[in-house]
Amino acid sequence: MSEMADPQALVELRGISKHFGKGPTRVDALIDITMTALAGEVVGLVGPSGSGKSTLLNVVGCVTEPSLGWMRFNGDTVYDGRWVRRDLRRLRLEKIGFIFQTHNLLPFLTAVENVMEVMELAGARQAEARVRAVQMLEYLEVGQRRNALPAQLSGGEAQRVAIARALANRPKIILADEPTAPLDSVRAGIVMDLLRRIATDQAATILVVSHDEKIFDRFDRILYLRDGRLVRDGYQPQLSKSPPAGSG
Amino acid sequence: MNLAIRDIRHNILRFVLTGVGLGGLLGIVITMAGIYEGALTDALRLPRASNPDLWVVQPKTKGPFAEPSRIPRDTRNLVRRLPGVAASGAVTFQTVQATTEGRHLRLFVVGYEPGRLGGPADLVAGHSITESHYQMVADASSGLRLGEEVPLGPYGDRYTVVGLTRGMVTSAGDPVAWITLLDAQTLQFSVPPPLQRREKALGRSPPATADVNAVLVRLDPGVSKTAVAREIDRWKHLSAVTEAQEEGYLTVFVIEKMQRQLGMFMGILIVVSAVIVALIVYTLTMDKLRSIATLKLVGAPDRTIVGLIVQQALILGVAGFALGVGLVWAFKDYFPRRVQMEPRDIAILFAITVMVCLVASALSVRTAVRIDPAKALTG
Structure with missing residues (x-):
């Protein structure tokens, strides 16, 4: 690792590339991505379909191994030509929270149990996990629905429970994949406000993949991806003045 | 938190119905073992009730129960x-x-x-x-x-x-x-x-x-059975077998075929039970693929996933076994043949059931462990 690390960055990627296949079937999903995300920032990952947004989210989520480059979380090297830690699930459990397009709550657990489960996986005792899970649900204003199964929750409620689960172990990095896709604009706005509050309250970095232009103005920064390349990394005021050509 | 029990509670009807079916099958297996034990007891009851030391029978025959004498x-x-x-x-x-x-x-x-x-x-x-x-x-x-x-x-x-x-x-x-x-x-x-x-x-x-057909002989205390039997055998028109030999003939010649027949049926039913457990656990696992991918993505170790599947298979098997034992216990006296439940047989069948459940869950475990956590992120 020759490059200097940014001491303020919570997520730092340098020269990250990812390709699938070999020879004529090779697909370059990510090409030389260099980016940073700071604590308290809500960063949007946008771009047309096939631009590499989901692949980038998977790489940052330590689900997909990059082909090249290096990656740091909060100053700790995570990837440097190979995964530095073998136990990536533990890494995800401790450092990363995931919010999905469809809430992906476990259908056989109640709202509070869904949140508790992640805490218990990290080693929390059941009683302690229950107290913290209830607090988390109340913070997200779905405490009264704690004993409901996911099938009994509305889309907005389920998404809040999913956010509570993502926050369960107080991760510093939260990755959200189209979190507002199934919601109307009002509820989408509420969810984005929540994410903003979480980023501020917990000094966390939130990376949000989205196609939903209605929420673009809620991002601190937007990273535009096209054909696997990062074509624009800019703060909201700059972007609103000059959207990049060809961005979707 | 036990995910297996939570999932069972969520799919309670499917579990109960499968458990009842499995219980019925295992009940038949237990009944067959009981019928065999009962037949063995019945076969030995009459010779044991007579309690002789020797059976004198026609030469070159296996006594009055195994063949005519x-x-x-x-x-x-x-x-x-x-x-x-x-x-x-x-x-x-x-x-x-x-x-x-x-x-x-x-x-x-x-x-x-x-x-x-x-x-x-x-x-x-x-x-x-x-x-x-x-x-x-x-x-x-x-x-x-x-x-x-x-x-x-x-x-x-x-x-x-x-x-x-x-x-x-x-x-x-x-x-x-x-x-x-x-x-x-x-x-x-x-x-x-x-x-x-x-x-x-x-x-x-x-x-x-x-x-x-036979003459029953009781000896004085301390007299060697084999010595008296040898003495009787010297008469060419008679033969003597000890009580233990007679019981051996009964077990080998009279009961063995029944044992093989019942054993075959039991084997088939255990295989059918294994297929049922494997099918239901596999179906439940396939229904949960997204949940399993999510669990892996958020950091659940493989042992949590494996535990979820294996525990479900074991709970199903143990519940079915308990139901089977209960059914046989409740209805054994209504059978036309003696059904004798031996603790040893129950323990062996329980161990077999546990093994069957473990084997039956193997395919599901393999599938679950191979699921890519990234599947949780796909829409």
Whole structure:
């Protein structure tokens, strides 16, 4: 690792590339991505379909191994030509929270149990996990629905429970994949406000993949991806003045 | 938090229905094991009740239960005079069919000499045979009552039930009945008058009716069974087998085929049970692929995933097994054959059930462990 690390960055990627296949079937999903995300920032990952947004989210989520480059979380090297830690699930459990397009709550657990489960996986005792899970649900204003199964929750409620689960172990990095896709604009706005509050309250970095232009103005920064390349990394005021050509 | 129990609660109807089906199948397996044990007990009950040290039978036969044996009646006196012999008794065995009060009865009739070895033991009602003819002690499983008359033989001679035993049946499940040796010999060896006349016209002597099937021998304390048996074997027209040998013949020749047959059925049913457990656990796993991918993505270790699947298979198997045991326990007395539940058999079947569940969950575990956590992120 020759490059200097940014001491303020919570997520730092340098020269990250990812390709699938070999020879004529090779697909370059990510090409030389260099980016940073700071604590308290809500960063949007946008771009047309096939631009590499989901692949980038998977790489940052330590689900997909990059082909090249290096990656740091909060100053700790995570990837440097190979995964530095073998136990990536533990890494995800401790450092990363995931919010999905469809809430992906476990259908056989109640709202509070869904949140508790992640805490218990990290080693929390059941009683302690229950107290913290209830607090988390109340913070997200779905405490009264704690004993409901996911099938009994509305889309907005389920998404809040999913956010509570993502926050369960107080991760510093939260990755959200189209979190507002199934919601109307009002509820989408509420969810984005929540994410903003979480980023501020917990000094966390939130990376949000989205196609939903209605929420673009809620991002601190937007990273535009096209054909696997990062074509624009800019703060909201700059972007609103000059959207990049060809961005979707 | 136990994810397996939570998921079972969520799919309770599917689990209950599968558990009931599995319980029924395992109940049949347990019943078969019980029928085998019952047959073994029944087969050994009669020889053990007589409690002889030796069985004297026709040479080169395996005793009166495994194959036919016919020896002269005076064998009893002959053997009694041997040194070391404390008591002896001649017996005959035959299966008869009778109809009484509109009921069809199949009885295993033992002919014995009252006051000698071979008679009924442990009467639960009435008394032993006190007269030379036409009295009977029968097992209560025949349905006969004290004082009831049973017509037997070609002339329908009526035998009065004077005593009852309990639990004395053969390996085939036929109730045992005792009559005097004289009556039994008549029943077994006498031929009707027309046949007697024909035999006489042909210059042949009528069949002997004084033969017996075996002689039971009890020895004085401390006398070697093998030594006396060897002594009897020296007479070329007789052979002696010890009680242990007789039980061995019964087990090997009479029960073994049943054991193999029941064993085959049990094997097939256990395989069917395994397929059911495998199918239901696999279906439940396939239904949960997204949940499993999510669990992996958020950081659940493989042991959590494996635990979820294996525990479900085990809970299903154990619940089905418990139900099976309960069903057999509740209904075993209604079976026409003795169903004997031995703790050893239950323990072995339980261990087999656990193994079957573990094996049946293997495919599901393999599928679950291979799921890419990234699947949770795809829409």
